[in-house]
Amino acid sequence: MNVTLRVWRQKDAQSKGKMVDYKLQDIDDHMSFLEMLDVLNEQLTASGEEPVAFDSDCREGICGMCGVVINGVPHGRGQTTYQTTTCQLHMREFRDGDVIDVEPWRAKPFPVIKDLVVDRTSFDRIIEAGGFISAPTGTAPEAHSVPVPKADADRAFDAATCIGCGACVAACPNGSAMLFTAAKITHLGSLPQGQPERRSRALSMVAQHDAEGFGNCSNIGECSAACPKGIPLQFISRLNRDLWGALSTVDGKHLG
């Protein structure tokens, strides 16, 4: 198949970027989107041009490294009926002759480093603010000593599937990272080991979220619809309940 790509090219963080057209011929239906970009970069390199910079690592949809906005939607979710990362999106979802727009995530806390690569260390700082538990060091305790109800374990695992790719922010009209933050808070707050910091975690992670310059949640739901892991929107309500719980505490710590 033949496609025309309109790709965001930006030399570095300081430069102004623009959309540049590239024509690609004989693209195999079974290529992944990133393999198609590899073909483009081969062409660019052969003709002496600068290849398009994009992030990728595992290319099997579990590392959270890749991610671009395709036709206005993160991970090309406008093309597919299934949850996917960019690396697991295949060219068979497009038609011969399509014009495909490829852009980086857009959010103030995700500044563009080059072309399609953005800096997502703001997510790391949200994790640092509260994405941990206090566990005594030493020998691992007997697993049966802390029973975890099945429903809680399942919910924690569902939340833990968040790969931190940032699609929620790129999809959110408010540029909010509430779904990401809610996933981390639900992951740790569903388990017995995460209870001591449950309230303070909600307070500190949301405070860091706001300090990074992410927007507020207005319950539109685009985040969850774009999420390659299907993190459910209801986790944001859970985050809000944890914040309510923190109202009866001082800095997230219960009194007396």
Added chain:
Amino acid sequence: MALTGLLMVGFLLFHMYGNLKLFAGMEAYDTYAHHLRIFFEPILANRVFLWIVRVVMLAAVVLHIVSAIVVSRSAWSAAGAGRRYQSGKNKSGLQRTYASRTMRWGGVIIFVFVIAHLLQFTVSSLRTEAIMQTSPYARVVAAFEVWWVWLAYLIALTAVLFHLRHGIWSAFTTLGLHIGPVARRNLDALSWIVAGVLWVGFLAPVTWILIAQPPIPGASA
């Protein structure tokens, strides 16, 4: 935003209930209007409860607007106020509702309407044809016999309909009630039902006035 919004929805439901008394005729409506002034008398003096409601509602409106400005500014700062993506495809997103897209404009329309509405019926400075009649019933009937007053009302209530379709769902979700996919369906349904009941309940009496042009008892024709 959620708490002040729900407070205003509660007010609207009561307001609508009162308006439905227009169907019961002049005496019933005027008695209702009179009793709004003597609510909780003699524990509270005349009109004290009315003023408490006015002050609380004014505070709710102000806080709601301030929150809206804070939320909007953070959104414009985070996502960019102008065009976010160059692509013109999938502009309305994957699943977002028309109501969620028009919250800000809807809010502005409702705000402008509320000011005009208060000037017309509470302050009575926007004098339509039936200049200051002493009977609240007569004033309402006189106002809505004018077609463009009815039209303005229709536009404002449609804005309220969409504002509440997203607003009620969003308020309860912010308060933590969105506990799963079933809850989302129920909250969406609740939003449509409450918004729809308000739309019909407010429009029914004034549409009846526009069409039937009921006579005002005691008015010299």
